[in-house]
Amino acid sequence: MCGIVGLFLKDASLQPELGSMLTQMLVTMTDRGPDSAGIAIYGTEVPGQARLTVQSDNAQHDFETLAADLSRALDTPVTGRVNGSHAVLSLSRDYSGAARDMIRALRPDIRIMSDGDVIEIYKETGLPEDVATRLSLAQMGGTHGVGHTRMATESAVTTEGAHPFSTGADQCLVHNGSLSNHNALRRRLTREGIRIGSMNDTEVGAAYLTWRMREGAMLGEALESSLADLDGFFTFVVGTKDGFGVVRDPIACKPAVMAETEQYVAFGSEYRALVSLPGIDTARVWEPEPATVYFWNH
């Protein structure tokens, strides 16, 4: 089944509440996906700075001197903020590519969850409520975010298999459904130089969009072409640095409901996920049409 939630704030005064609103939505979707949970949250940009979210099963050991080691190796200031099994590293944008490679060399066991100017991704196996509590998701603020509760079908119940997936700077994708041509596409995208880290079908969907955008497509165009090139069932919710998009396959058997007010655009796999949002009783609520791309930008 899987559950997806997403929230794109139009009203900046709600930004400190983003994490708590998303957490409530995510926890409501537990019975659609109790295997793992994850969230991508878009924060405030610090000019010239990039951030990398990393995760480790041995966080205490791996993170202790990570920022200092990285700083020394790259010869640039790096700061680190540890949050449970995750840490967010901040450094000059010019060094973010080199930092990815250096992290692999310095700490081979560390997973890079996301990189970009504003995105942070947190995901773990376990019940959504436990994951949210361990990572203090409710305390996070930001401009927009997506969340996912997973019922594993296409690959193992692991942190790598949890959503969201990020295969490009500030990009992320969450998915309800299953793609049937992901193995062939994975081979093709790997040949194109897109890095795919897991055997999960959704990561291939994310990588496909990254590849299309690398080739010059706008996100909306990339989503349009996914309708032709991806086989299977999908409801996708995607995030970019300043945008939030939704698309469903032409059969559209995976559920989706959206709500829009003056303050926000919200997405849920079920209406239940949206009931605690402010002003939901008077919001415009609708079901996104099949094979139709919806997109909002800041």
Next chain:
Amino acid sequence: MQQYDLETDGLRGLNAALQAQAAEPEHTAWEVLNPRGSHAIAVGLNAPLDVTVRGPAGYYCGGMNQQANVRVQGSAGPGVAENMMSGRVIVEGDASQYAGATGHGGLLVIKGNASSRCGISMKGIDIVVHGNIGHMSAFMAQGGSLVVCGDAGDALGDSIYEARLFVRGSVKSLGTDCVEKEMRPEHLDLLTGLLERAESDAKPEEFRRYGSARKLYNFDVDHADEY
């Protein structure tokens, strides 16, 4: 009027109380508060009850209904009035996928729009949608009537058997073996009654009728591409 607050008293208690009325209804009027999109509200009823749900319902509201009138004052999630046998379910907002699926009887009224697969495999239920319906509606429909006051999506009535489809607006495309048919006086009479019972003021003569071409009833190699 019995009031039941789903937030404090839970779903199982509600359905148990409503189903317990089947032997001999003690209370016929019920009001369900704080549904908040909960699933399976007022399912499996078998008594002439009036149940009003004050707000949006989740999956399968009013499923398997017999005799009862269930009114949702909000939207309904997937599978509203699924497999209804008799009685009436009215949704005052929109309904999600497969509304009225496999229903054998009774009347389902959706005052807003219905989503995809409305009336899929309907077997005798009457469905009246005041707004639009989505793709693959009335797929493999076997009996009953589907009335759409707005527009219908792709592949209406795909592989239809004997249900009657009436659409006032446009039809994006007809499914395999579904064709437009002549609107005869008996169909206008039927439609008049259905619209009246569904609290719709649409005019029967504005509708077009669709139904089965009956070419797929028996295997015919000339139709192999269409199966």
